[in-house]
Structure formats: C-alpha cells, structure tokens
Amino acid sequence: GENVEQHPSTLSVQEGDSAVIKCTYSDSASNYFPWYKQELGKRPQLIIDIRSNVGEKKDQRIAVTLNKTAKHFSLHITETQPEDSAVYFCAASSLLGTAGGTSYGKLTFGQGTILTVHP
Amino acid sequence: DADVTQTPRNRITKTGKRIMLECSQTKGHDRMYWYRQDPGLGLRLIYYSFDVKDINKGEISDGYSVSRQAQAKFSLSLESAIPNQTALYFCATSDLGDGGKNIQYFGAGTRLSVL
Numbered sequence: 001g002e003n004v005e006q007h008p009s010t011l012s013v014q015e016g017d018s019a020v021i022k023c024t025y026s027d028s029a030s031n032y033f034p035w036y037k038q039e040l041g042k043r044p045q046l047i048i049d050i051r052s053n054v055g056e057k058k059d060q061r062i063a064v065t066l067n068k069t070a071k072h073f074s075l076h077i078t079e080t081q082p083e084d085s086a087v088y089f090c091a092a093s094s095l096l097g098t099a100g101g102t103s104y105g106k107l108t109f110g111q112g113t114i115l116t117v118h119p
Numbered sequence: 120d121a122d123v124t125q126t127p128r129n130r131i132t133k134t135g136k137r138i139m140l141e142c143s144q145t146k147g148h149d150r151m152y153w154y155r156q157d158p159g160l161g162l163r164l165i166y167y168s169f170d171v172k173d174i175n176k177g178e179i180s181d182g183y184s185v186s187r188q189a190q191a192k193f194s195l196s197l198e199s200a201i202p203n204q205t206a207l208y209f210c211a212t213s214d215l216g217d218g219g220k221n222i223q224y225f226g227a228g229t230r231l232s233v234l
Contacts, residue, residue, distance in 0.1 A: 001178070009159060032220065043209065043225035044162065089161060093221060104221040106152070106177070111161040 002027040004092050006110025014118050019080050021113045023090035024072040030092040032104045033066060033073045038087040038112075048075070080117045088113045122146045125210050125226035132200050133234050140195045140229050142210030149214060151193035152223065153177075153185060156207040165208075168193060200233040207231075 003026040013019050023033075031052035036044040050057045050064045050073065057064050061080075066073040077084055091107040123144045132138050142151065153165040164177030166185040174185060182204060186194045197204055207230050211223040 006161070034220070034222070036223070043227055044223070045225070046222050049220060049222075095219075104219055106164060106167055106175075107221070107223065108164075108178075109154075109162040111159060 002030055002092055002094075002108040004090060004108050004110040006090050006113060008113060009111065010114045010116070012116045012118065013080055015080060015082060017080055019077045019084070019115055019117075021075045021088055021090070021115070022072060023074070023092075023110050024070075025092040025108075026071070027092070027094065028071065029094040031095060032093045033064070034091050034093075034107070035062075035064060035075050036089045036091065036109075038089065040086070044089060077115075080115075082117050082119050085115055085117045088115055123210060123212055123224055123226040125208075125229050127229060128227065129230045131232045131234065134201055136200050138197050138200055138231075140197075140208055140210075140231070142193045142195070142226055144191050144210075144212045144224075146212055146214070146224060147190075148212035148224070149190065150212060150221070151187065152211040152213070153183075153193070153195045154209045154211060155179065156209060156228075162209065165195065197231075197233075200231075202233045205231060205233045 006023045034049035037047045038044040061078050063076045089112050090110040093104040093107045126141045149170045152167040154162045163179050165183050167175050168187045184196045207228050209228050210226040213221045213223050
C-alpha cells in the first residue's frame with residue numbers, strides 16, 4: 001500500500017518568513033495530492049490540492065509543487081502570519097475505476113507538521 | 120462542518136468495556152471514513168465505506184468494527200477497549216464531486232480515553 005512520509009514534524013518561523021513542508025510517497029500510481037490544515041482544537045480542512053498532470057499550483061500565499069519522478073511534493077507558505085499556525089497534513093491518493101466511473105480512492109496521510117508562526 | 124456530526128465529543132471508559140462512536144451526516148455523501156489521530160502519527164484510516172453495502176478495512180482496523188446503518192450513519196465500535204486506543208477519532212465523508220477528488224469533510228472529533 002501507499003506510504004507517505006512528511007517532514008519536518010515541527011517548524012517554527014517568524015511572521016513574514018516563508019515555510020516549506022515536504023512529503024514523499026511510495027506508490028507511483030498515486031496521482032492526487034491534497035493538503036489539509038488543522039487549527040488547534042478544530043477539524044482538518046482542505047486548503048489546496050494538486051493532480052499529477054500539474055507541476056505547480058498556487059492560491060494566494062500558498063503553493064504546492066509536485067515532482068513525480070522523485071515522488072515528492074511540497075507545500076510553500078509565503079509571508080506567514082500568526083493565523084497560519086496549525087498542523088498541516090499532506091496526503092496521496094490514486095484513481096479508482098468503479099461502476100460509477102473513475103474517482104480518487106482513499107487518502108493516505110502523512111504524519112503532520114506543527115507550524116508555529118511567531119509574531 | 121456542522122453537516123458531519125460525531126457523538127459523543129468526549130468519552131472516558133475503562134479497559135475491557137465495549138463502546139460505540141457514532142457519526143451522522145446531512146451532506147448526502149456516499150463515502151464515509153473513520154480515522155484515528157495520534158501525535159506524530161498523523162491521521163490513520165481505520166475503516167471506510169464507499170456506499171451502504173461496502174465496508175473496507177483501513178490500515179489499523181484490528182480491535183475495531185464498524186456498521187453502516189444507512190447512507191447517513193457510520194458507527195465505530197471498540198469491542199473491548201484497551202489503553203492504547205486512547206486517541207482522537209474523526210469521522211469524515213466525501214463524494215465524487217469536483218472531478219472525483221474525494222475531498223474529505225471531517226466531523227469535530229471524539230476524544231476517547233481508555234483507563
């Protein structure tokens with residue numbers, strides 16, 4: 001099965017700095033890579049995702065890059081703010097063929113990164 | 120997301136007791152999941168169900184069982200609770216919208232302590 005490794009486990013930055021979180025995956029069939037953010041005491045929520053036919057995707061201050069050859073993908077947060085402090089999870093999934101058509105299957109999550117942004 | 124409701128929110132139980140965690144959703148999603156969250160281990164999949172008649176084991180199903188009573192309800196049972204099942208448990212749902220991305224919508228979580 002798929003195995004997703006995430007680094008670092010903790011990351012501390014000053015407000016305004018950039019933060020980078022990296023993930024590697026093992027299954028070359030994986031082709032969908034979402035990132036979830038979990039604020040303290042809250043539930044995880046999707047913040048950005050990327051499919052394997054795209055090398056980079058950006059949404060305001062966050063971006064995700066994917067290197068399929070090396071089987072790794074990264075989350076980049078620029079101009080960090082205290083409200084970016086949270087646990088971030090990467091995940092990987094692959095397409096399934098079902099009676100209802102194709103869709104992505106179950107997600108395999110990384111171990112999580114605790115990001116702290118100091119004012 | 121208020122559309123995925125977990126009960127109870129907190130539970131303390133003793134070793135050997137049988138307990139059930141419940142999840143209900145009003146999102147109309149076919150797919151439902153149970154995850155366990157432990158510090159440093161991320162979100163690990165216990166069981167998942169892609170429709171009412173479909174139940175699948177995840178990566179850590181030993182010691183757990185599930186029941187999909189209806190499209191909207193997916194319950195997780197610990198037949199005989201043990202201390203290393205102390206964790207934060209999340210239910211999630213998804214559907215095939217947005218190009219089949221399988222975006223997970225999580226409940227608020229159940230914090231379980233086994234003494």
